[in-house]
Amino acid sequence: MERRKPPLAPSRLGLDRPVPHLNPVRARNQFMEGGSVSRTEVRSPILDSWQRSRFWGVDADRIEAPYNADFDPHSRLTTAARPVLDRLSDALHDTPMCLILTDSRGRVRDRRTGDRALHRHLDDISLAPGFSYAEEHVGTNGIGTAAEEGCTSHVFGSEHFSERLQRVSCAAAPIRNPASGRVLGLIDLTSWQHSASPLMVALVREAAADIEERLLDIGSERERAALRAFLTSRPSSRRALVTLTDGLLLADAAATEMLSPADHRRLREIAEDLHKHPEQRLLLSDGRTVQVRGEPVAGSARGASPAGYLIELRVIAERREPAARPAPRALRLPGVSGSTPVFRGVVAQLVRNCEQSRWTLVDGEAGTGKLELVRATHRYVNPAGPLAVHDAADARGGTASWLRTVFQDLADDQGTVVLRHLDLLPAPVLGQLDAVLRATAGRSGWVTALLTRDRRTATASGTSPIDPPQGAPDQWRGAAAASAFASLTGRFSAEVTVPPLRHRTADIPALAANLLARHTRDGGETSCTDAALRALSRAPWPGNVRQLEGSLRYAAAHRSGPAIDDTDLPPALLSQAQHPLSAWESTERDMIVQALLDHGGDKSKAARSLGISRATIYRKITAYGIRVGAEKG
Secondary structure (H helix, E strand, O other): OOOOOOOOOHHHHOOOOOOOOOOHHHHHHHHHOOOOOOOOOOOHHHHHHHHHHHHHOOOOOOOOOOEOOOOOOOOHHHHHHHHHHHHHHHHOOOOOEEEEEEEOOOEEEEEEEOOHHHHHHHHHOOOOOOEEOOHHHHOOOHHHHHHHHOOOEEEOHHHOOOHHHOOEEEEEEEEEOOOOOOEEEEEEEEEEHHHOOOHHHHHHHHHHHHHHHHHHHOOOHHHHHHHHHHHHHOOOOOOEEEEEOOOOEEEOHHHHHHOOHHHHHHHHHHHOOOOOOOEEEEEOOOOOEEEEEEEEEOOOOOOOOOOEEEEEEEEEEOOOOOOOOOOOOOOOOOOOOOOOHHHHHHHHHHHHHHHOOOOEEEEEOOOOOHHHHHHHHHHHHOOOOOEEEEEHHHHHHOHHHHHHHHHHHHHOOOOEEEEEOHHHOOHHHHHHHHHHHHHOOOOOOOEEEEEEHHHHHHHHOOOOOOOOOOOOHHHOOOHHHHHHHHHHHOOOOEEEEOOOHHHOHHHHHHHHHHHHHHHOOOOOOOOEOHHHHHHHHHOOOOOHHHHHHHHHHHHHHHOOOOOEOHHHOOHHHHOOOOOOOOHHHHHHHHHHHHHHHHOOOEHHHHHHHHOOOHHHHHHHHHHHOOOOOOOEO
């Protein structure tokens, strides 16, 4: 029976109390103008969120929240939250407050508003069911920032990144699975800015705790029985401990460190035979062998099938170490430049996975050089072995022949097979490729799949990053594609993320030298001046190494001397705008950069040549973040 709580009066919530601020208005204005902001002027979580919002390219003047109405109104989360929302909405009736329930990604699932004016305003800013208030879409806000930080967050009025959110204040708390601790959703309280109170934080924390309590109460008898067995056995067990049910896997710290996602699937396959063979052996994806000993967890009804299995794991054979290789610090791949710690770590992981033939997902933004890294890793580890690259984009010309070729190379059992752009495949082909991978899972050679981060996210969430064929949209997007994609990627036991170029700018000088040498045809050498290298290091590089390569080729073709100077670089690299530019804004920026270059950085002369005032060109230079050589007034 649900534990009832008395309604809280508005005065008990502190709705009439003013909210203390540091100086967020001035700090935000300074931040938006590109200035530095001290943490004494604005709270640290807010400043961190502003920086993330700028990184995501959030528009500070508009709300562009994506919409997806495809959600289950009877999910476990919404079922557990409904009585709590009912009770709190009764308490907040006729107050300028709104209760909001979202999933773990900030997508609104339920909304309860006690004030009509506030209800209309929330509709205007898309804070409504179906819309996502993730930080990457709308910037700093209670929901998105709590989801990003994984803890309770409160954002008052002018602390919001978006100008459109300045009139409201909000507090949100994560709702966690009581068994696994995983965030399932968030509960948010939003009010007018002038009605906000720090006590909103206490209210959402209490609401989240109530929902978590109900989540535990409405769990199935099988899950509760498995959870009780796990909690009872954990203190006395000296081995890694796992509990398995049809829809739940609980693991202690030792088992979590021991098992990869691929091992979870193999463990489930073994669990089906534990009632016949309670002791078995399992070869882990990292090469170790463990003894698996399981016992059934009794269900609630007499004679019922087991609720699950309580499994103990013990390592009985360590992995065989490959032949010694140079330490990561000294490791150099042929044709690859990079010495930053984050890049060295990626190289070391790839070499280790190739040596152990661990199937590897190589993830990263477009243009980060994933294929070049994999090619270089293969040449380093297995220089005499064959390398086959299969691009899913080629499957559109005939999926049957493409799949047949992939199967032949995988079945050959030698060398490295690289699968590119799997995130472009429709659900039926993903399923067929999954069957091919399953049939060749025992091959001894290395298999890698290269995934582009934005498209991978879209595919995994059930939305297609490309247009589906006319008449067959269900095959290309939705739950079918997401399920097929998850099954296929689950066959890879390791994952490596190649960092974007903006996260390893210290590698740019070596990268530039390597790329210029690659494209020099006359046998001569082309280098960059210090000014050019500084400009290259300041650029944001949304196109990563591919954009750097194109920029250097442009500069080499337009240089006026033996070395590339900053004035030879594409105009886009000589500015750092605070938001994505429209086609017209890009054209305007390039005209201003060129005028400044033509007049040696003299702003007055550049303004006169463009037919604009000095004030206008100063404003445009600041807005576009233009930096050109020696600057003159």
